[in-house]
Amino acid sequence: MPTPSDLPLPPAAAASVTLEHLSKSFGTFEVLHDVSLSVTPGEIFVLMGPSGSGKSVLLKHIVGLEQPTAGRVSVDRHDASDPTTREKVRMALVFQAGALFNSMTVYDNLALYPREHRLASEEGIRDKVMRALQILSLENAAHKVPAELSGGMKKRVAIARALVMEPQLMLYDEPTSELDPVMSATIAEIIATLKEQYHVTSMVVTHDRDLALGIADRVGILLGGRLVFLGPPSALSQPADPRVADFLNPRIDLQNPRFKQLET
Ligand SMILES: Nc1ncnc2c1ncn2[C@@H]1O[C@H](COP(=O)(O)OP(=O)(O)OP(=O)(O)O)[C@@H](O)[C@H]1O
């Protein structure tokens, strides 16, 4: 049985990511404000922040799905908004909701990218796909279509599909939401193995503090579209900024007047 240390990947040069004064507005609503950040090759960078703080929008800029209103995003010094950048640097985004092709089996979802890019013979692709499925405990799902899977299984299929792309840059949007603790630990091992054995750069958006503190080289915290914290996970135990402390250690207040409305 393969483990995360048997990932089907060749050594490839890890990519860097640079955000320079990135701002993004939708109409008059500013979602990201002047965010600057460099992720170095082989680093595991974890991005946290409350719901709606702009985390997914930030990731989408890196793969060119959103264009900056101001500032610049680059991957290995190539402009991320230029479509040819995705041909030069192999990057995989594991979407929050999976984004699988519903008409195709799990196997064909995984085989699509290596077939289109002729990464290997059909036999070689089969080997990569089956190994990725085994690592994520999905062997029995190979011939199912996404509609037949649970939410957590779809999430694992999305991660397996990213692995067979042999990426230089892995972007994960909430990789452990909907997963049980054992599978969450496997995902953490996969992310760490990609770094240690293949030097892959990873950016991980998560609400999962155990995952963040367990694997991150550095953590960034977005609040209201601004990067209010950037540093090693150890610095989060005593955050200087009270906004960061409140985000990390929310208090449950049962006296909150909002709950009074629930009382009969
Ligand atoms: N295409 C869009 N058009 C208009 N507004 C958008 C668009 N995409 C995102 N937004 C808005 O931008 C804000 C940030 O969205 P984003 O999806 O980045 O949040 P998030 O930090 O990923 O939240 P969550 O933790 O809930 O996934 C939200 O207010 C959202 O409504």
Ligand SMILES: [Mg+2]
């Ligand atoms: Mg999101």
